[in-house]
Amino acid sequence: MYNGGKIITGLIIFVLLISAPFWLNVGQANELPDISLDTPAINQLSEKQCVESVEFMRSQHPQLLNDWRDQVVREGESIYVSSSGKMYEMSLDNNCLQCHSNQSQFCDACHTYTSVELYCWDCHGGGIAK
Ligand code: HEC
Numbered sequence: 001m002y003n004g005g006k007i008i009t010g011l012i013i014f015v016l017l018i019s020a021p022f023w024l025n026v027g028q029a030n031e032l033p034d035i036s037l038d039t040p041a042i043n044q045l046s047e048k049q050c051v052e053s054v055e056f057m058r059s060q061h062p063q064l065l066n067d068w069r070d071q072v073v074r075e076g077e078s079i080y081v082s083s084s085g086k087m088y089e090m091s092l093d094n095n096c097l098q099c100h101s102n103q104s105q106f107c108d109a110c111h112t113y114t115s116v117e118l119y120c121w122d123c124h125g126g127g128i129a130k
């Protein structure tokens, strides 16, 4: 009547095809786009460091920002103590974007490259949350 093997092979090929953009993107996200650290605030640092290690920041910054927002908005906290014991204001505008003031050559360059769209900029980065 019908050939089960062919149908399954067909299904597998179909699934691979429709998920191809996803797999291609995963490969891409491993390479870094051209991001710039050349800002006045970063150039003034004696040690060129972020609030946490680069490895942590690369993978965890969305979670970190999410935690900061909860801490500030829900708990009324404002100071973050990093794993090395340094203190930072938990703020997207007054912290991240002070050092990374080249938002478009840094945050946006990477997000565009990895197809991430941020709705944060509706309010932050010069918007109403400042
Ligand atoms: C609709 C507007 C709006 C959007 C969109 C928005 N925020 Fe906010 N956010 C605010 C406002 C208003 C505050 C409170 C500002 C304050 O109390 O200083 C805030 C506070 C925060 C804070 C803590 C205080 C500070 O100054 O940064 C963080 C961190 C934060 N938001 C991160 C984010 C992130 C990350 C996104 C996107 C994923 C985002 N927000 C999207 C309006 C917005």
Ligand code: HEC
Binding pocket: 032, 037, 042, 045, 047, 048, 049, 050, 051, 054, 057, 058, 061, 064, 065, 092, 095, 096, 097, 098, 099, 100
């Ligand atoms: C005191 C200045 C400073 C602040 C504040 C700061 N950064 Fe950074 N950030 C840096 C520097 C310098 C580097 C590069 C560190 C390195 O290469 O060792 C960096 C690296 C990063 C990276 C990794 C880039 C890469 O090469 O993959 C991300 C992502 C990042 N920062 C996001 C953020 C976010 C989000 C915030 C706020 C939560 C923030 N940074 C706050 C200075 C800062």
Ligand code: HEC
Binding pocket: 029, 032, 035, 058, 059, 060, 061, 062, 065, 092, 096, 097, 100, 106, 107, 108, 110, 111, 114, 116, 117, 118, 119, 120
């Ligand atoms: C090295 C590349 C890179 C840099 C630089 C970078 N991001 Fe990201 N960002 C990503 C990737 C990849 C994702 C999506 C994957 C994930 O959630 O980890 C993401 C996701 C986010 C999200 C969550 C978006 C959502 O809707 O879930 C926020 C918020 C964010 N980034 C903020 C920032 C800010 C603010 C900066 C600049 C200070 C920045 N990022 C710099 C790569 C980067």
